[in-house]
Amino acid sequence: EAGVTQFPSHSVIEKGQTVTLRCDPISGHDNLYWYRRVMGKEIKFLLHFVKESKQDESGMPNNRFLAERTGGTYSTLKVQPAELEDSGVYFCASSQVSEHNEQFFGPGTRLTVL
Amino acid sequence: AQSVTQPDIHITVSEGASLELRCNYSYGATPYLFWYVQSPGQGLQLLLKYFSGDTLVQGIKGFEAEFKRSQSSFNLRKPSVHWSDAAEYFCAVVSGGGSYIPTFGRGTSLIVHP
Numbered sequence: 001e002a003g004v005t006q007f008p009s010h011s012v013i014e015k016g017q018t019v020t021l022r023c024d025p026i027s028g029h030d031n032l033y034w035y036r037r038v039m040g041k042e043i044k045f046l047l048h049f050v051k052e053s054k055q056d057e058s059g060m061p062n063n064r065f066l067a068e069r070t071g072g073t074y075s076t077l078k079v080q081p082a083e084l085e086d087s088g089v090y091f092c093a094s095s096q097v098s099e100h101n102e103q104f105f106g107p108g109t110r111l112t113v114l
Numbered sequence: 115a116q117s118v119t120q121p122d123i124h125i126t127v128s129e130g131a132s133l134e135l136r137c138n139y140s141y142g143a144t145p146y147l148f149w150y151v152q153s154p155g156q157g158l159q160l161l162l163k164y165f166s167g168d169t170l171v172q173g174i175k176g177f178e179a180e181f182k183r184s185q186s187s188f189n190l191r192k193p194s195v196h197w198s199d200a201a202e203y204f205c206a207v208v209s210g211g212g213s214y215i216p217t218f219g220r221g222t223s224l225i226v227h228p
Contacts, residue, residue: 004157033215042118043158043204043218056215091158101214105150105158 002026004106006092012112018080021109025074025094031055032075033095033103034067038088046090049075050097061086082113116141118207120219127195128227135190135222137205146208147188148216149179153201161203164188175199200226 005024013019025032034046046065047057051072060067064083069075079086089110093103117140127133139145146165150158162173169181179190188205202223206216 009155040123040220042220045215045217048215093158095214101208102160102163103216104160107155107157 004092004094004104006090006106006109008109009107010110010112012114013082014114015084016081018078019082019111021077021079021090021111023075023077023092023094023106025092026104028096029094029104030072030097031095031101031103032069033093034075034077035091035093036088037091037108038085043091046077079111082111084113087111087113116145116207116209116217118205118217118219120203120205120222122222123220124223124225126225126227129197130194133190133192133195133199133224135203135205135224137188137190137219138186139188139205139207140186141207141209143209144183146214147179147181148206148208149173149177149188149190150204150206151175151201152204152221158204161190195224195226197226197228200224 007022032049035043037043045059048055049069052069066078089108091108093105095101095103119138148163149161152158161177162171164171164181177192202221204221205219208216
């Protein structure tokens with residue numbers, strides 16, 4: 001069974017540009033999460049989808065970030081326009097609906113904004 | 115609000131030596147506790163988890179962790195470290211109550227000398 005995949009693995013862009021990150025969850029997982037880790041700091045929650053609906057987006061930093069999950073399968077996270085402080089590693093995770101909600105993480109996308 | 119502290123940013127051990135990575139959490143009720151490992155280029159992999167019951171939990175790759183309520187700790191241990199254990203380790207706490215969004219510590223980077 002394929003795990004959570006993320007694309008691209010690395011992205012280097014200039015301030016003001018737009019970047020779109022993609023996450024493909026494990027097949028059959030209704031829950032999909034985005035997290036971000038800024039260099040040397042904690043992994044922080046961004047938002048949570050249940051199927052195509054946003055369940056919790058309390059961690060989204062500001063309105064330059066837009067997440068979508070059309071059709072309840074893969075998800076995209078767009079940053080527009082990117083700022084220097086957006087640099088970090090963006091992780092995606094997915095899980096089945098279950099009591100303890102064990103999440104399976106992708107390898108992350110390393111975003112560098114110059 | 116819940117929080118997780120991993121006081122050691124880096125730990126260096128010799129191959130074959132024992133290992134203990136510290137994790138302290140702040141949360142009012144009994145939390146769900148996790149340890150994840152991230153090897154270079156990989157996603158976060160779940161090592162072990164504690165929900166209830168026996169406070170000493172066994173995980174994959176020979177790791178174990180002990181939940182100590184009195185100390186609010188969930189330290190990760192391994193009796194004999196292998197070079198392949200070099201990675202970054204994250205402790206996380208989930209409050210339950212339906213949210214299941216983990217709060218992560220800052221991570222501990224393990225360096226293994228031959």
